[in-house]
Amino acid sequence: MFIPFILIIAILLTLFYVWLILLYRRWFVRLKxxxxxxxxxxxxxxxxxxxxxxxxxxxxxxxxxxxxxxxxxxxxxxxxxxxxxxxxxxxxxxxxxxxxxxxxxxxxxxxxxxxxxxxxxxxxxxxxxxxxxxxxxxxxxxxxxxxxxxxxxxxxxxxxxxxxxxxxPVRFIYYPTLLGAFQYLDFLSLQGITAASVSAGWHSMxxxxxxxxxxxxxxxxxxxxxxxxxxxxxxxxxxxxxxxxxxxxxxxxxxxxxxxxxxxVFSWYELLHQRIRWASKADKYEDKSIFGVLLFVYLYNLVLFIMPFLAFFDWRILIYWMILLLIKTLTELRFMKPVSRFFGENHLDWFPFLQPIHIAYTVIVGWLGKFGHYQWKGRRVV
Structure with missing residues (x-):
């Protein structure tokens, strides 16, 4: 009973996620x-x-x-x-x-x-x-x-x-490494959402x-x-x-x-602490639309993170996970293409391969942003 329940939740979350990303895309492409x-x-x-x-x-x-x-x-x-x-x-x-x-x-x-x-x-x-x-x-x-x-x-x-x-707008300087590509694309997506949502009058970003x-x-x-x-x-x-x-x-x-x-930043350690710092203010926004979206995205990635482990109990879970991951990736690419054109550099070839890393990163950073602490500029912040 538990496995079908997780599948239903994952499918419903994916459908809502697709709708949300395509909404951001519509707002972005209508920007002049x-x-x-x-x-x-x-x-x-x-x-x-x-x-x-x-x-x-x-x-x-x-x-x-x-x-x-x-x-x-x-x-x-x-x-x-x-x-x-x-x-x-x-x-x-x-x-x-x-x-x-x-x-x-x-x-x-x-x-x-x-x-x-x-x-x-x-x-x-x-x-x-x-x-x-x-x-x-x-x-x-x-x-x-x-x-x-x-x-x-x-x-x-x-x-x-x-x-x-x-x-x-802000754009990271691109470095052709795994870390460099990951930061560049992750930040590019955030900037695309910022441009789209602020112009639409939805989020304060x-x-x-x-x-x-x-x-x-x-x-x-x-x-x-x-x-x-x-x-x-x-x-x-x-x-x-x-x-x-x-x-x-x-x-x-x-x-x-x-x-x-x-x-x-130039190390995964620095990246982790930088993003924990960013995530630490997630529940402090008076603009509840931001917190609502962040909470939804976290829960969606958490479900995707858990699903491969459930494949030990039912191998078919892995098939469903791969299908949902493909849908997620294709939807995000549709959003990222016009964003990439505006910022003037196209490094989207990395994008599909970084998906598993990004899912794990979102879950870890989101959790530590709420319950952990971080080091930044040589200072420990609780």
């Missing part, structure tokens, strides 16, 4: 790249905030891409927050300061800290915003690089759509590596107050607060010029 044919004189000012902890290997490339923006430098302020680095991150930033007067360096160790804060990154961003002079805040990471029209695309979006918050919002709005929602005890969530949890106070004023900047490239 942002177009602003009217050329206006740049007027919007930006404070670009870059938290950095032991980023000596990356901060130079990040600053190089930002200082090369096709946008007036007097309208761009760059604030790097050195988060207790033990390498020469600060020294590299100081070298760039000698050439560019619009770069500011803040030593986080000299800033007063709220005792309730459990996130150094939120604390870093909050302190930087207090120093920021511009009307718009843009956050990115120290291991990111942007194209020369990145800030210009934000400015045009602001002038045309008058939003309060803008989510924008974004990534802090490429996010812009009005400074006044940050203070209006009391910044990270109420969420600063959560180690992660400087992006999506903040977006949710802003969306609640300013309904209809969040948007997604769907244009290749807005894409920011970021480095993946």
């Amino acid at each position: 790249p942002f177009v602003d044919a009217i050329e206006t004189q740049p007027a919007v000012s930006f404070s670009i905030i870059i938290p950095a902890r032991n980023e000596a290997a990356n901060i130079g490339a990040c600053l190089k891409s930002i200082t090369a923006q096709n946008y007036p430098s007097h309208l761009i302020e760059i604030i790097v927050i050195d988060d207790y680095s033990t390498d020469n991150t600060a020294a590299i930033v100081q070298q760039w300061q000698q050439q560019y007067t619009n770069i500011q360096l803040i030593d986080l160790s000299k800033e007063s800290r709220d005792a309730t804060t459990n996130s150094y990154k939120k604390w870093a961003i909050e302190r930087a915003i207090h120093y920021a002079r511009s009307e718009w805040i843009v956050t990115t990471d120290a291991d990111c690089v942007a194209g020369k029209n990145w800030i210009s695309s934000f400015a045009k979006c602001i002038e045309k759509e008058q939003p309060i918050l803008i989510a924008a 974004c990534n802090g590596a490429n996010l812009a919002y009005q400074k006044a709005a940050f203070f209006s929602v009391n910044g990270f107050t109420g969420i600063n005890h959560i180690a992660s969530g400087d992006d999506m949890l903040l977006m949710n607060k802003i969306k609640q106070q300013y309904p209809g004023k969040t948007t997604y900047l769907f244009h290749p010029n807005a894409i920011v490239l970021t480095q993946p």
